Every structure is written in structure tokens, then in C-alpha cells.
Amino acid sequence: MKNFVEPKRNIETEIRAIQQGDSDLRNKLLAEYHPFIKSVLAKVLNEFIAEDHEYFSIGLLAFNEAMDRYDREKGKFLSFTAMVIKSRLIDELRKRNKLEAREVEGEEELMVIESPNFEKRLEDQLEIKAFTDRIEAFGFDLETLIDTAPRHDKTRERAIEIARALYEDEELRNTFLKTEKLPAQGLKKKAGASRRVLQRSRNFIIAVFFILDSDLEVLKKYLDL
Amino acid sequence: MKKGYVMEVKEEYLLVMSEDRKFLRLQKRRGIDAGEEILFSESQVLDITGTTDRMEAFMKKIKHAKPMGIAAAMVLFLVLSIAALTGGEEEARYLLSFDVNPSVGIEVGENEEVLEVYAANDRAKELALEDLEGESLEVFLDEFLEKLAEKGYLNNDSAQVLLSYADLLEEEEASQDLIDRVTEQMQNYFAEKNLMVDINTLIAEGENYENARLEGITLGKFQLIKEIETEESRAVEGEEGIETEDAASEEGAESEDAGDTEDEEEASGDREEYRNMPVRELLQHPVFERHPRDRKAEGLHPVFDVHPRDWNPEDGDKPHPVFDQHPGNRGNDDQDEDREREEGEHPVFDQHPGDRDKEEGEHPVFDQHPRDRDKEEKEHPVFDEHPGDRDKEEGEHPVFDQHPGDREDSDEQESDDEGSSKDKPEHPIFANHPGNRGNGNSKR
Secondary structure (H helix, E strand, O other): OOOOOOOOOOHHHHHHHHHOOOHHHHHHHHHHOHHHHHHHHHHHHOOOOOOOOOOHHHHHHHHHHHHHHOOHHHOOHHHHHHHHHHHHHHHHHHHHHHHOOOOOOOOOOOEEEEOOOHHHHHHHHHHHHHHHHHHHOOOOOHHHHHHHOOOOHHHHHHHHHHHHHHHHOHHHHHHHHHHOOOOHHHHHHHHOOOHHHHHHOHHHHHHHHHHHOOOOHHHHHHHHO | OEEEEEEEEOOOEEEEEEOOOOEEEEEOOOOOOOOOEEEEOHHHEEOOOHHHHHHHHHHHHHHHOOHHHHHHHHHHHHHHHHHHHHHHOOOEEEEEEEEOOOEEEEEEEOOOEEEEEEEOOHHHHHOOHHHHOOOEHHHHHHHHHHHHHHOOOOOOOOOEEEEEEEEOOOOHHHHHHHHHHHHHHHHHHHHHOOOOOEEEEEEOOHHHHHHHHHOOOOHHHHHHHHHHHHHHHHHHHHHHHHHHHHOOOHHHHHHHHHHHHHHHHHHHHHHHHHHHOOHHHHHOOOOOOOOHHHHHHOOOOOOOOOOHHHOOHHHOOOOOOOOOOOOOOOOOOOOOHHHHHOOOOOOOOOOOHHHHHHHHOOOOOOOOOHHHHHHHHOOOOOOOOOHHHHHHHHOOOOOOOOOHHHHHHHHHHHHHHOOOOOOOOOOOOOOOOOOOOOHHHHHO
16 A cells, blocks of 8 residues: 655754765755745845845855754754854855945944854854753743843842852752752752742743853853953 | 843844843844854843833834734734733832931832832932832842942941831731841841841831821831830820829919920920931930840830730739820729829810819810910901900901891891892891791782
8 A cells, every 4th residue: 555645754864864975865955945045044134035145055055064064963953054054144244244344324333252163153052052942941031031030230140149059059950950940948048049039030040050051151251250 | 332142143133141141132233143242332232121112112113014003003002001001000018118327218019019219318319219119129129238338328337227117908927028028138138248237127107108208207217206205205294193183283283284385395396306316326215225126136015015915904004005094994994093083084185174174274175265365366266356356346246247136137127118128138047037938028
């Protein structure tokens, strides 16, 4: 009997085949994912992208590059590829911006001071992705974090102290990771944190904890200031 | 300019963590990638937190949308803002005050957010705490303490805080919990900063809030002064009580009277003085034999030796914190000899109005007997001119402009002479004299 339903394709497995030299499959995938490439480009550029768009080729090249660079440790292939495309596009934009003499209206104030090379940036982005995945497991994302983080310096500093205590005390850390709850009693004893502070600054404390637990060196440096 | 680290690039903005440990939304610019460090200025931070701000951002976005869309959005916006208004107008639940000098009062809502900050003196005004309205009580305290410390108000050896609170809903448990947390937060702060600051806690009466504000002091200070005054007047009563009773003769009555007014003046003078006195000194007031704080620590009532609720009149305690005798019992107390003499004593006036009148020529209600006033100033307690005078000298009626008697006379004349009394009212109260009604018409 014939199978009417095609077995579910797994793009991660296909990439593996491509990396092992299946160039037909590579071309097939590239063609199949045009819409995906366009949508990633459109998000960065905020404009509609047709196949004759000046940056479309950048997208194609980046997609191709992503197929070579990908491995399972980097999470889902498509989110990884989106990162690669965005980064390549941005590099390109920046290159042209230099040549085009800045004509962006009133936007100059925002300046990139430290742009790691492409590889490092990808690594960082994966690290950020891992971080956001971890906080999302706790029921919030970066947007909610921004909205719920303590607004006053003093409160924020205290929350950071608490997060640090939580991270540095092995017992507290393990309880936290195991129960996925801030250990109120332990934190009260070891960091003098009242239940109320824990409630109010919960997201922020958890976020700081996971920054401390990550390889996000820049952010860790900020926390140490 | 600040440094920041781009964590995510959204369609409309960047999500960034800044070097001062804030998570922010920043205006987007092309060519910025996640994982990069950037330099930004405060003006690029997008302030779109909370529902209203998001709403505004949304409104900005649809500015160029189709008219129908705008209309729909307006309706939505209206609905939301009404919801925000009705939901946002929160009433004060707790009244707290802090006298460190600076003196600050705050109104706190049900959800423990600071609704209003009231700076009771110039030092408090300098702190510009109004900016903290809308913040949580916890954040307010943090900032407040920080500002106090910055200005050095907490560093001297004798720094004290008078913390008072009143719960307008009078739920003891809730307000106790609140005040415990406030005290804890303050103590933690002081401990952290190695500050030796005493916290004196006082339960205030919310009903005095308006008066306290009118006098330009905090509710806590108002309460403190009140307690000092109550204590003082109690002490005065105790010392002079017997003498007063003995000297109830005519002459004695006069001197006593004079003494009373003097006392009153003194009291109001004290009040003024107390108001200008720093709380620290008020707390040293001799009426507090021991410092109220120490008493409290010993489980005693800060002011009274025995907690009023535990008072047992049979043990010789005063049955009422203010009156020597419980007002309710006055007059019925036959057991005591002294009391028997004064049987029929009035629960409110020191002396029964009836007695006053007879013995001292005093009036039970007015400070000066209306009679005396009459002689000296020709004043009446109620009417500008004493009705008696009017009556005698000008033939006027004490109450009505024209003497009802006159009226009737003239009316009678009128009716005799002109046969008409329709235009002028015949009776001081009724337009038509009741006597004339009914048969008046038939006569004519």
C-alpha cells in the first residue's frame, strides 16, 4: 500500500545530509526557503523584499552559510539561520553606511561601540537565545522583564544582591533550579530578603541569576560594576 | 551617553540591557544587531511600559490609519481611559507619617502604593518626595531613607524617627502587618548603613488628619502633642481637684474662674510651642516618665501605666483615660462621699449647668452670662441687639422687625379707616391674621 502522507521531514536531519555533501538537497532547500529569507530581511529592513531586492542575495548567501555552520547544539535550524541572516545583513548595511556618508535622519546618536566579529556575535546571540529560553521557562520574556523590573536604583541593586546570593550559594541555587521557585526562607536568612521583595522583583532576580549563570560576558561585566 | 547591550532586535525597537543594570526599550536604528554593545542617550529610551503607555504607542501608530480605524480606536481609547480613571482613583487606606525632621506624611492606598506625599516642613519639601507618588510603599521608603541619609539627617547621634500610622478601615491585623514591614525595612536600612536611629511607633487617629494638615504638622506629631496635653491636663486635674471643690464659695468661684481662663491660655500657648518643637524634644517630654519607646518594648502602653483596656476601677484605676470618672457613671455614683455631694453632676460640664447658674451667676452654656453682656456691650448671645433693649427703647419687638402688637393696631386702624387690610400682613407669622380668616371676608 502506498503512503499517502509523506513522512514528516526533519530539517535538522536534512542539514546533516547537506553538510555531508548532498548538494541537490542544498539547492532544493535554498529554493524552498526563499519566503523565509525574505521575511527575515523584511523584519530588519522594515520594507517589502522582492527577489530582485538589493539585499536578497545577502540573505541567500547567509542562508547557505548557516547550513554549513549549523549543529544541533545551536538549537533549531531556522532560528539559528535567522540570526545568521540578520547579522550578515547588518554587516552589509554598516559597510554601505560608511561609504554612503551618514544620511540617516537624526538617528546617529545610537552608536555601536563594540561589535564582536561575526562568529563571536553568533555565539553571543545563541547565548542570548539560551538565556531567553530559560527565563521563558519561568513564565516571562524580555518584554515583561522590562515592564516588571524594579524601576528604582536602590530596589534594583538589592534585587541584584539577592540574585547573586542565590547564584553563589550552592544550596540555594540547587533548590531554586530544582523547585523552580525562589527559596524565600533561605534567601531571607542568607540575604535578608523579605518575601515582599522576592515577590515584587521576582522576574528581575531570576533574570539576573541566569545572566550570572550564562556566558554573556558583557552583561556580567555590567552586573559587576 | 550610556553603554548598553542589545539583547533582541524587535520590529519597532531594541531590547537592551544598560550598564546601569536596567532593561530598556530603545529606539531602533538600522544596522544594529543583537549581541552588540552600543552607546545610547537617555532620549532614545522608549517609555512604553504599562497599559496606558502601550495604548499611547498604539495611538501614535494608528495616527496615519484610516478614519474608521481612528474612530474605532478612539472608542477603545475612551473605554480604556474611563476604566483607567475609575480604577485609578484610589482612596487612601493608611495614613503614615515620619518625623525625623524632615517631617513627611503619606497617604497609602489599599494596594500599598503611595497616593500622596505631604511635606510638613521646609526640610521635607527640599527632598522633593512628590516624585514618588504612585510608587509602592516599599520603593518610597527606600528612596526616602536614601534621601534622608544623603542629607545627613540620620547621621547624628540623636537621630530618631517618629513613625505614626492610622488605618482608615481600622483593621488591626492588616495595619499591624503593614507597620511591621515598614519598621523592618527601616531597621534593615539602618543596620545596613550602620546608623543608630531609634524608631518610635505611634498609633494615630485618622480623624485628626485634616486638623494636623491645617496646623502644618504631621499626623504623628499631632497625636504626640495630643497625648502630652491629655497627660498634662490629667496631672493638673489630679493636683487641684480637691482644692477646687473646697473653694466653692462665691469669692473662690471668681478666682477659680480666672484661673481657668489662664490655664486655657497657657494650654494654647503650649500647643503653639509644641507645634514648633522638634519631635525629638517632644519625646523627651516629662509626661513620659519613661521613654514611650522603652515602655513599648516592655509591653507597656506608651502613655498609660496600665493599658486602658485593662483598667480595673476597683483597683483604683481611673475608669476613663481622660475624665477622672467615667462620664457614663457620673451622677449615679452614690458610694463615694464626695460624689454624693455632687450628685446630679453633669457628664460633660465640669460643674452642672444648674449649679453654675445659681451659685456663681454663670450661664450654663455661654462663657459670659448673656445678662452681663447685655449690660456692658448691649449684646445678645443670639441677636445683635438685646431683644429686651429693643423692646423698651424703640418699641420694637425682640424678634420681629415690627412689634406684632403694633401691627395689629395699625392694621385695625387701617381696616377701620380704609377698610382694607389685604396688602399688609396682619399677623407676624401668617400673612393673614388667623383671627380674621374665615369671618374677615364675611364681615366685609
